[in-house]
Amino acid sequence: MGLKNKTKKINRTTDVYGNCTSEKVIASLDLLEETWGNEKKPIYESFEDPIDGLIKTVLSQNTNDANRDNAWQSLKHRFPSWDKVMSAEVGEVATAIRSAGIANVKAQRIKTILTKINNSLGECSLKKLRDWHKEDIKEFLGSLPGVGPKTVACVLLFDIGIPAFPVDTHVARISKRLGFIEEKTSPIEIERFLENVVPEERFLGGHLNMIAHGRAICKAVKPKCTTCPLANLCELTKSRGDSS
Ligand code: SF4
Secondary structure, eight states: OOOOOOOOOOOOOOOOOEEEEHHHHHHHHHHHHHOOOOTTTTOOOOOHHHHHHHHHHHHTSSSSSSHHHHHHHHHHHHSHHHHHHSSSSSHHHHHTTTTGSSSHHHHHHHHHOOOOOOOSSSSSSGGGGSSSSSSHHHHHHHSSSSOOOOOOOOIIIIIOOOOOOOOOOHHHHHHHHTTTOOOOOOOHHHHHHHHHOGGGGGGEEEEHHHHHHHTTTSSSSSGGGGGTGGGGOOOOHHHHTTOO
16 A cells, blocks of 8 residues: 555546536535535544544444434443454444444444454554555445445545545435436446546535535425525426426
8 A cells, every 4th residue: 555645636627427517516516605605614623543433434324413423422432442342242332322223233333344444454443544545445445344435435535534525315316406417327426426527625515515405405305496596507497397
């Protein structure tokens, strides 16, 4: 593994991707920023060790932020180190993270992840990854059980400080409705598309703005199109022939 290279060539052209131009993507991000303002907010404070971000993201799978946070606090209170979690009984870990749901599955997954990290890196820590190339980090994290592309991108972006554009359900839904990409496009393809079109410095705020918009306005069921600032850019609205 060599030294990482955080700089990436950004495509700032007006290339056409399917039926969408990069200008439309940027214009949409601009409107989202005017609405939610996450790009202006202070830089997210990373965990000292990216392993904390990884395990917290595993806890967040299939639950809401409040339940995840309760499970996280309980886990950190019960176990003073990740080595202790790794060597604990599954039931003990499951009890500590009960509020996050599917506790037995997540407990086993966390223990397996910690064991694999410990075996590969010689410690229950991911600090060493901060000196790796992005593609090496993606390959390593993606090889861990239950760790998919969204979790990998979250750890890269929030905990290692390498630009990535995580694609969760909100980012995917909004990208499809606005017509950035086709309906059948996979999350990993959406991630590649956004990372190619969006300037790196806008990844974090843009990701957070899309989540905020998906939760409050562009909901999965009954999106609030009449009050949406992106209605004029939206393919779903156009296909309906109105703004309702
Ligand atoms: S107009 Fe409606 S479907 Fe389109 S982005 Fe806004 S809320 Fe979503």
